[in-house]
Amino acid sequence: MFSRTAARALTSQSRAFSSSAARHTKVAVLGAGGGIGQPLSLLLKLDPHVSALSLYDIRGAPGVAADVSHIDSGSKVTGYAADQLDQALEGTKVIVIPAGVPRKPGMTRDDLFNTNASIVRDLAAAIARVSPEAHILVISNPVNSTVPIVAETLAKAGVFDPRRLFGVTTLDVVRAARFLGEITNADPKESVVTVIGGHSGATIVPLLSQSPFGKAVTGEAYEKIVHRIQFGGDEVVKAKDGAGSATLSMAYAGAKFANALLRGLGGEKGVVTPTFVKSPLYEDQGIDFFSSNVELGVNGVEKIHPVGPLSAEEEKLLAACLPDLKKNIEKGKAFVA
Ligand SMILES: NC(=O)C1=CN([C@@H]2O[C@H](COP(=O)(O)OP(=O)(O)OC[C@H]3O[C@@H](n4cnc5c(N)ncnc54)[C@H](O)[C@@H]3O)[C@@H](O)[C@H]2O)C=CC1
């Protein structure tokens, strides 16, 4: 049993935590009118850490903002039209970017490069000018290339801080937990899987051997679940049959990652999740962006964790990942150079 003094101490500690976790952050969504942008804006409106929500798109953001702004949570929502990007970015601490075209059946994520590279570069250039200290969460595909594009654009402007740039790979982590839960009958909250590498096909490397549930999966079942995690995006593209790619699960994943970052920025300790960041882990092989578990804190990236022990199968998956990832990163950098 707690003594009265201990109970009082706990209460004041939890008050202190809730005040550090209270609404204090202005967040922008660039691409807020889209399939991801709309539900993501809704979920961010519900996040207790968000004090203001700035919704921008080249079309439709004021309407989405008017709609979301009626929800009875504490944050203030403002929509911005195509010619109001600078106003949308003013004073933002966290910027989430789901702007750009999605896949249709038969396309790879890399097929989106020609359209999305310039969209992301131009948004990054505006961020460099108006809100260079913001934390930037890149959802737009191909993530393996768009994150280096943002990094190079910020670097050109002299404002790149690797602690504040994140490729959102959370959907791979969400899928891995769900798919593993499905085959092991575990609650997905218990069947969490670290996913490393990048965000497309063979560059997605799930580390099932590090999960108590995952390490029990072997043989054909192992091959199948790895393939499903790597190509989960294709399942949705195929089922939507020309109407786009994952939007609702991605909005959930984007809000989940944003919440983790906001908790870290608010001073919560021990917030660790995979994300695609500038990373030293495979730099000796010319790969300077990589997703692995990252501790998020008051400055953004606090600590990049090593990948940990890998099974023989995972070593093979990683060997297949690295050359593809390297090409994708180089393509992004070359675009800005
Ligand atoms: N990282 C990940 O795990 C995932 C990434 N994606 C990617 O997210 C992106 C968006 O997907 P959806 O929302 O389904 O597409 P969408 O076409 O429904 O929405 C994209 C939005 O971006 C807007 N947009 C285009 N150019 C813009 C600009 N310069 N500034 C601001 N907004 C602009 C469009 O007007 C549109 O509203 C795609 O590239 C897709 O591949 C999708 C799912 C998962």
Ligand SMILES: O=C([O-])CC(=O)C(=O)O
């Ligand atoms: O598959 C796509 O094009 C969208 C995406 O990145 C995903 O669902 O993982």
